[in-house]
Amino acid sequence: xxxxxxxxxxxxxxLAASQGFAQSQMPASSASNQASPAIPQAPQNLTLxxxxxxxxxxxPQIQSATFEAAVATAETQATRSAYFxxxxxxxxxxxxxxxxxxxxxxLNNPIVFDRFASGVTVGQLITDFGRTHELVKSSSLxxxxxxxxxxTTRADVLLQVTQAYFGVLKAQALLRVAQETVNARxxxxxxxxxxxxxxLRSGLDVSFANVDLAQAQLLLIxxxxxxxxxxxxxxxxxxxxxxxxxxxxxxxxxAPPPADVTPLLQEAMRDRPELISQRLEVSSGTSFATxxxxxxxxxxxxxGAAGLVPVxxxxxxxxPRYAAAGFNVNIPLFNGHLFGALHSEAENRARxxxxxxxxxxxxxxxxxxxxxxxxxxxxxxxSVTEQLLAQSHQAMDLAQERYKLxxxxxxELSQAQLNLTQAEITEAxxxxxxxxxxxxxxxxxxxxR
Numbered sequence: 001x002x003x004x005x006x007x008x009x010x011x012x013x014x015l016a017a018s019q020g021f022a023q024s025q026m027p028a029s030s031a032s033n034q035a036s037p038a039i040p041q042a043p044q045n046l047t048l049x050x051x052x053x054x055x056x057x058x059x060p061q062i063q064s065a066t067f068e069a070a071v072a073t074a075e076t077q078a079t080r081s082a083y084f085x086x087x088x089x090x091x092x093x094x095x096x097x098x099x100x101x102x103x104x105x106x107l108n109n110p111i112v113f114d115r116f117a118s119g120v121t122v123g124q125l126i127t128d129f130g131r132t133h134e135l136v137k138s139s140s141l142x143x144x145x146x147x148x149x150x151x152t153t154r155a156d157v158l159l160q161v162t163q164a165y166f167g168v169l170k171a172q173a174l175l176r177v178a179q180e181t182v183n184a185r186x187x188x189x190x191x192x193x194x195x196x197x198x199x200l201r202s203g204l205d206v207s208f209a210n211v212d213l214a215q216a217q218l219l220l221i222x223x224x225x226x227x228x229x230x231x232x233x234x235x236x237x238x239x240x241x242x243x244x245x246x247x248x249x250x251x252x253x254x255a256p257p258p259a260d261v262t263p264l265l266q267e268a269m270r271d272r273p274e275l276i277s278q279r280l281e282v283s284s285g286t287s288f289a290t291x292x293x294x295x296x297x298x299x300x301x302x303x304g305a306a307g308l309v310p311v312x313x314x315x316x317x318x319x320p321r322y323a324a325a326g327f328n329v330n331i332p333l334f335n336g337h338l339f340g341a342l343h344s345e346a347e348n349r350a351r352x353x354x355x356x357x358x359x360x361x362x363x364x365x366x367x368x369x370x371x372x373x374x375x376x377x378x379x380x381x382x383s384v385t386e387q388l389l390a391q392s393h394q395a396m397d398l399a400q401e402r403y404k405l406x407x408x409x410x411x412e413l414s415q416a417q418l419n420l421t422q423a424e425i426t427e428a429x430x431x432x433x434x435x436x437x438x439x440x441x442x443x444x445x446x447x448x449r
Contacts, residue, residue, distance in 0.1 A: 043247040048165050051238060055161040056154060058239030065146075065153040072143035079139045082132045087122045090307070119307020119322070126327070128299040134291035141284035148277035151449055155273065157237070159443045163436055164234040169248055170432035171227040177424045178223040181216040185417060189213045192410070201410075208410040212417055219421070253382075253431065254438040257375045261368065264445050268368045271446030275364060278357045285350035292346040295339040298331045364444070371441040378434040385427040392416075392423035 056062060093116040125132070189209040195201040235244045258264065269275060306323035332339065399416035402408040442448045 043245045045249070046246040047249045048162065048251050051161050051165050051234075052158055054238050055157050059157045059237075060239065061153050062150070062157055065150045069143065069146040069150055072139070072146040076136065076139040076143045079132075079135050082125055082135075085122050085124045087120060089118070089120050091118050092116070114312065115309055116311040117307055117309040119305055121303065121305045123301060123303045126300040126302055129294060129297035131291050131294035131297065131299075134287045134294060138284045138287035138291060141280045141287065145277040145280035145284065148273045148280065151273040152277065155443055155446075155448045158448050159439065161234070161237040162439045162448075164230065164237040165248060166251075166432045166436045166439075168227070168230045168234050168246065169250065170429055171223070171230040172248075173428035173432065174425060175220075175223040175227050177421070177428050178216070178220040181417075181421050181424070182213070182220050185209070185213045185216045188413070188417070205410040208414050212414050216421070251435060254435065256379055257372060257438070257441065261372045264368050264372060264441070265365055267447070268364050268445045269361065272364055272444075273446065273449075274360060275357070275446075278353070278360055282350065282353045282357055285346070285353045289343065289346035289350045292339070292343040295342065296332055298329055300327065300329050302327045368441075368444045371437065371444040375434070375437040375441045378430070378437040381426075381430045382434060385423070385430040389423045389427040392420040396420045 095114050189206075189212070192201055192205050192209040196203060196206045231245060232243050234246065235242065238244070302325070304323075304325040306321075308321045310320060312320075396416045396419075399408065399413045403410065403413045439448065
């Protein structure tokens with residue numbers, strides 16, 4: 001068994017050596033192709049206002065909502081066309097066998113004679129007792145609702161890009177904290193190692209300092225990754241398919257949140273574009289249900305036709321021109337309960353839209369209250385985190401002095417370092433968290449447009 005183990009170990013060593021030799025013999029061009037780093041992209045200076053303008057211009061969600069609104073506007077025009085005359089021209093020519101008659105396949109005049117004629121037919125709906133009016137009203141309200149959806153989509157995009165903007169600033173601040181933490185703990189580790197060489201500190205102290213340094217390095221790696229992820233999220237929010245690197249400008253802190261949420265709720269119920277759109281959809285559904293009810297009413301239409309017959313058999317058609325006019329009244333009698341089913345469907349859809357509006361109002365009220373609470377808490381954290389950071393710096397200074405004088409162990413210094421790092425992270429995050437919560441509250445109230 002020992003011999004088999006020794007042979008296996010030799011085999012592994014031999015394979016590793018051969019692989020290393022093969023890599024050493026690799027051509028310089030292929031090695032350079034594998035190791036060539038990507039050319040870093042120069043950061044682009046960007047302010048929050050510029051980012052919002054770019055997002056509004058580039059984001060496909062806004063463009064899609066604009067096209068949907070154009071579709072609804074075209075549907076309204078198509079429905080309104082029933083108000084106008086419907087005219088079409090005709091050209092007719094025929095050659096028939098002498099004295100031929102149509103014997104089957106038609107209920108019109110069976111006489112067929114040689115002729116060529118042209119004419120115009122005009123039809124005009126006189127009244128359908130309000131059905132077309134309700135259909136146009138329903139389509140118009142739906143088109144207005146789609147226009148409000150553009151505003152909703154625009155607000156969504158602005159919220160996304162603003163949150164991503166502050167997310168990048170927060171990630172950059174945390175990266176600076178991580179870098180400063182690595183530098184500070186590296187200095188402590190070097191100092192403790194030098195003291196250990198002089199027999200002034202134990203190996204345990206060196207181990208604790210190196211562990212703290214390794215933790216700081218892990219924090220730095222995570223901060224670098226979070227910054228790249230935040231930059232990718234900002235690029236998508238701006239409507240870019242590829243990654244863009246930006247140098248962002250700082251934004252001033254907004255004013256404190258209002259002390260009472262009641263005015264915010266009233267403004268949200270009045271100004272949120274989703275609620276405006278849904279109210280229009282409710283009115284549109286009600287008008288469409290009325291139009292479906294009006295299917296039972298008669299329709300009265302006028303029709304006229306005129307034309308010329310320049311070529312014909314003179315013995316079979318009298319004059320070379322013709323003209324006629326009349327009207328038509330359609331009265332629905334029975335159609336297998338079709339109209340009743342259509343009316344019932346439209347009424348139920350209108351009621352469903354009303355319940356959707358009620359649910360949306362409840363959710364908007366909840367979101368406004370939650371966002372107001374989060375914004376208020378984030379504002380209160382600003383002063384607390386400043387105090388926490390100052391106290392952590394003071395505790396760190398005292399711990400360092402006590403450790404230098406030999407009055408405390410490395411554990412106390414390590415804990416002070418950890419507390420300082422957490423305080424710096426919390427303080428760096430508090431500012432951008434408050435800015436993010438403020439823009440979210442602005443969105444929830446309906447003022448982000």
